[in-house]
Amino acid sequence: MAGFCRNFFALTTLRSPTTQVIFNAAQKAVELAMLGQIDEASAIFAILAQHHRSETVEERDNRPFNQRIPRNTPFLYEIFETLPTGVGEVDRLNNEEELRCLEEHFLREIRPIFGAEAAIDISRHATEADFEKLNSLVKKTLESGDPYLNAMTGASALYLSRDLAGLLSISLYLNKTAEADDIMARIADRIHANQQAKYLSCIRPAWKKYFKSGWLRDKLGLSENELKQYAEFILNVTKKRLEEGPVTPSGEYKDQGFEEMLEELNQNTLRFPEMWEDRVPERGDGDESTVPSTILREPATADEIARVESRLGCSLPDDLKNFYCLTNGTRAVISGPHLYTLKNSLLRVQELFWEDASWMGGYTFDLFPGTTPPAQIKWPNIEGGGIAMYEPDGQGTKYLWYLQGELLAKAKEVLDEAHQKAGESDKKTLDKLVERYHGSWEQLRDLQSCWYQQGWGSGPIALFHNFRDFFSLVVFKSRYEEDKSPVKLREGEL
Incomplete structure (x- = not known):
């Protein structure tokens, strides 16, 4: 407890x-x-x-x-x-x-x-x-x-x-x-x-x-x-x-544009001025020993985005480029919703890089991250490389990889095989997992790319159909909720 x-x-x-x-x-x-x-x-x-x-x-x-x-x-x-x-x-x-x-x-x-x-x-x-x-x-x-x-x-x-x-x-x-x-x-x-x-x-x-x-x-x-x-x-x-049923961050923000979501994230983060007291300034941000006036940065230019795409050898997803056209990443944002900390979740476009397949190969690509399916499913190892956006936090670092192509096809294939071999009860459970993680079988079959979050040396954390889904989670976790319990912690209790 x-x-x-x-x-x-x-x-x-x-x-x-x-x-x-x-x-x-x-x-x-x-x-x-x-x-x-x-x-x-x-x-x-x-x-x-x-x-x-x-x-x-x-x-x-x-x-x-x-x-x-x-x-x-x-x-x-x-x-x-x-x-x-x-x-x-x-x-x-x-x-x-x-x-x-x-x-x-x-x-x-x-x-x-x-x-x-x-x-x-x-x-x-x-x-x-x-x-x-x-x-x-x-x-x-x-x-x-x-x-x-x-x-x-x-x-x-x-x-x-x-x-x-x-x-x-x-x-x-x-x-x-x-x-x-x-x-x-x-x-x-x-x-x-x-x-x-x-x-x-x-x-x-x-x-x-x-x-x-x-x-x-x-x-x-x-x-x-x-x-x-x-x-x-x-x-x-x-x-x-x-x-x-469960709410989803993407569902919560489905009617909002990036501008509105960024404004909420900005307001939610700046309500915690004490978080900056012991914070080490971020590279390129100048003196952040005091609370910044905004978490937003200057937008990335079309040339800056093009140079990154040339370096990566592939195009960035459209929704990610739209985000960078509003702000070139953000300063640290608040992440909760109860143990609030500052996280570097949204990096500058220049900080994106190509993750080599040899580094990713030790991890599997799981279509239901965080859940153990009832049927035996041998998910494929991650291969082929992908665009990487890290959330640095020492041993708690989270990798966010943009994956596409053959890897997704392999994962869907092994899931289809498991579903065909499963009994009626397990089939129903798999159907519910597909609905929970992907909306429907049709949406899953149409999925050609995704963002996949993986913990350093641990299991998979989450799968996002697009960058907007990931960004929705970042904004959702910035929402403030006070502990309503009348049982209070005493000063000095950790």
Whole structure:
């Protein structure tokens, strides 16, 4: 969890795959229930169950409801007086034996290791000696002076999160009420620390004592009303996405020209003046220690574009040339929509180059990047070279290649073969992937060129039918959305 009961954004949710939407909404419902908002959590699960029931039998069989939601959900079900509307049709309450098995499984995952000795028992079989041993370890950690103990990342914070959750578990099983309350108070004070909320949610006795009662909510100084509003936001966004399908950046900007899109990108970027405080000036841009007045550059001339085409040995796509006639790339642009950073996504025409096939050959050309198709598909390796536009970011560098010709034909051929050999269920899944990534089979068959984004040393990121589609994504990701969660980060939390 990157921050407890936070980081739910409409901009992200509305364009995410359905499986991710369901899991994220269920995760927020679990977190809301940890804050005592049982009715709100129940309402979110009800719409998730409703969507699951609307899917085909094959889809439900391939992805059962209980495999699309957090593993600790049975502890949430246990504190419901009745299962949410419709959930009983797609899931069930676990019996006591199953709940104990799940509980023991979680506790084995988070039990602390004490030096070279065996792991400390934090289950219902824990002893007073186990409590003293782990309590001593926690005290020693807290006295270490480590400045990263409450950080949202890092091993120091993770180990303390694990140990505090384990100590709470022992305290509850040994009926050490006062000690358990003190430990919970410390946990609440660092609820955003690395894995703290996740480990806490695995402690079954805490659900009735601290979650359902609203104890944790009150300790964090939250009101029921503000949490109800946040839950309603999560429910409405999730419902809209599940009913209407994912939005696409290209669809969002289909009625806008490059000029309007550039104006929005400019305004969105310049609203973050603090981003330039520690920024190293870009080559050729002069002093950018202060916020530039615009991210736009002087347009590229026809001669400049022609010289680049001569150097590359091929013509640039028309929409890219139209873009360069408005601005010769841009200065760094804001990219979010929640962890906002400056990215050099739109380079000058002079910075385009021809990527040699020998460098690209280690990567495959995937018509469904980021998705694993149900049928076995051996995508072709990228060959033939292509125009390259990099987004430099060290080991996070992204390659954007303009690919065309025989490579696309090969990829479509292997997809056609896989589709012909697939069973009816897999055929339907492939049809949906084609619709999601390419609009239709007809549009895919007509595709003669595309822009392909690939991470350095990692998997494919995205495929764009044209430069405009890529630019639409850049503008879409520059949109600002504030985290609407009432659960705020404290100063200094990272």
